[in-house]
Amino acid sequence: MSRTSPDRENVAVSSREAFAAWVGEAPEGRKFGQVVVRKLPSGGYEIRHASDAGSENLEVHTNPRDARDISKLTEAGEYRPLKSSPNLRRGWVLRLADDRELASAMNYLYPAAISHWYLLREGRLKTTSFRENAARQSGIYERVRYLSDEAVQNAARACCEDEVCLKKTLWDVDENTPLEMERGRGDIPCPEPCSVFISFARRVRYFEREEENTSDGNALTPGERRDLAALVEAAASGEVKMAREAEFEKPLNQRRMRYRRLTLLPKLRPEE
Amino acid sequence: MKALVIVGHGSHLNEDSSLPVYEHAERIRQSGGFDEVVECFWKEEPSMRHVLDTVESEEVCVVPAFISEGYFTQQVIPRELGLDGPVTFKDGKIVRYAGPLGTFEKMADVILERVEDLMRGKELREGRTALVLLGHGTDLNKRSSDVIYLNARRIRERGVYDIVEEAFLDQDPEVGEVVGKVEAENVILIPVFVAEGWHTRETIPEDLGLTGEVTVREDRTIFYGAPVGTHPSMASLIAARARETEHYEVVQNVS
Numbered sequence A: 001m002s003r004t005s006p007d008r009e010n011v012a013v014s015s016r017e018a019f020a021a022w023v024g025e026a027p028e029g030r031k032f033g034q035v036v037v038r039k040l041p042s043g044g045y046e047i048r049h050a051s052d053a054g055s056e057n058l059e060v061h062t063n064p065r066d067a068r069d070i071s072k073l074t075e076a077g078e079y080r081p082l083k084s085s086p087n088l089r090r091g092w093v094l095r096l097a098d099d100r101e102l103a104s105a106m107n108y109l110y111p112a113a114i115s116h117w118y119l120l121r122e123g124r125l126k127t128t129s130f131r132e133n134a135a136r137q138s139g140i141y142e143r144v145r146y147l148s149d150e151a152v153q154n155a156a157r158a159c160c161e162d163e164v165c166l167k168k169t170l171w172d173v174d175e176n177t178p179l180e181m182e183r184g185r186g187d188i189p190c191p192e193p194c195s196v197f198i199s200f201a202r203r204v205r206y207f208e209r210e211e212e213n214t215s216d217g218n219a220l221t222p223g224e225r226r227d228l229a230a231l232v233e234a235a236a237s238g239e240v241k242m243a244r245e246a247e248f249e250k251p252l253n254q255r256r257m258r259y260r261r262l263t264l265l266p267k268l269r270p271e272e
Numbered sequence B: 001m002k003a004l005v006i007v008g009h010g011s012h013l014n015e016d017s018s019l020p021v022y023e024h025a026e027r028i029r030q031s032g033g034f035d036e037v038v039e040c041f042w043k044e045e046p047s048m049r050h051v052l053d054t055v056e057s058e059e060v061c062v063v064p065a066f067i068s069e070g071y072f073t074q075q076v077i078p079r080e081l082g083l084d085g086p087v088t089f090k091d092g093k094i095v096r097y098a099g100p101l102g103t104f105e106k107m108a109d110v111i112l113e114r115v116e117d118l119m120r121g122k123e124l125r126e127g128r129t130a131l132v133l134l135g136h137g138t139d140l141n142k143r144s145s146d147v148i149y150l151n152a153r154r155i156r157e158r159g160v161y162d163i164v165e166e167a168f169l170d171q172d173p174e175v176g177e178v179v180g181k182v183e184a185e186n187v188i189l190i191p192v193f194v195a196e197g198w199h200t201r202e203t204i205p206e207d208l209g210l211t212g213e214v215t216v217r218e219d220r221t222i223f224y225g226a227p228v229g230t231h232p233s234m235a236s237l238i239a240a241r242a243r244e245t246e247h248y249e250v251v252q253n254v255s
């Protein structure tokens, strides 16, 4: 029987220390996701938005848990379901006393990211493929296991590339089928499909079923028609108001449109 | 070191669902008792899958911020956290898993505190007062209604109200019926939910024609409270639930 044992490595402790050391080695600071983390000459650490590198008029926070409020809403006040979306708001700086506070703040800005960063660096990050993850799903998400490999590939391109998620996608369709996509340039690894991805995959499964029920491969599916109609209407009104980030059931959702770009555009422009 | 991990449902669309979890976590942090207090969610980050990698303590207690035993507490949470029962040894940690909040004895006290907060400074009509506990209810999971019946019984036994009734959104007795027909001039309606949401903010007030905390009808006045799960004293219930697991015995594998 396995027991708690003192020789087992404590990942949370090691990653906190390794991250602080990594930051400490770079006097100009380290970029991580959309933030820059810097060790202060006076001791302690500072986190700010990378685009605020030279700014002075920033709201100063010293409580690491304020990072949760900072990361909760976008500049425009929209709720952020995915902390690795490239829409972290600007205008703040976190001044933190020590590496514990640093780790705590980082875990609100990018939950579990420093642990994954550390494990990857040590060559010990375990990844979970889409198929393994899908086999575990139950209830309304069970159907994601019926997605074809191609649909998984397209869903990942639409949902996970750097334009919409800054994590580096390390998981694959299954152990023999790698994802064919831009996996991302950033430092935050993504070891397993997240809940936003699974929710998106569930929507893509609807699309794929519509595709299966449409006899002629080049004909538009009912869903594609609806999305096009919604786009035309919105554009004609002069204001294309996008759906919220995880509102995948709405036509004007960015990830949904990214998926349509991959699967609908080839039908609309067959010659290209 | 000892950690408390509170598991919430979370949402991809708004902060209503996770807010009480964050607030209770902060209250428990302030009151001490745990070296770390960490939040995790089904639909938000950190996910249950990865939260334990962020916990430094060797002793971890997991408390689900769910009212009743059911699909989440029995299937999803153990599966996602990799738990094999009330006590799991995992990656050098001992992880104890507490039951949901609604069946806990102190739940009735939290409900009554919620009522007290609601009724402070409000005038009752002459006549009887009924307390109506509102649950979601579903045909799929009888346990979700059991919790409502259990707490109604516990409160009834205390004899504070003339009448204590159960009501549901998705099963009988249906809430509109109960609120309209219960034989009382004052009806106090308390949703036994973990968080605010679409139902508590929109469907319930709309379906019952409520105008806010107090709705005066010809024959009765309806007092509508916030969900029990957002009450500050839920934090002490969560902490008590966690402390209780310290007595969980390790079930030895006898093979």
Ligand code: SF4
Pocket: A084, A159, A160, A161, A165, A166, A167, A168, A169, A190, A192, A193, A194, A195, A196, A197
């Ligand atoms: S699954 Fe995709 S969207 Fe989700 S965190 Fe990973 S890379 Fe980002």
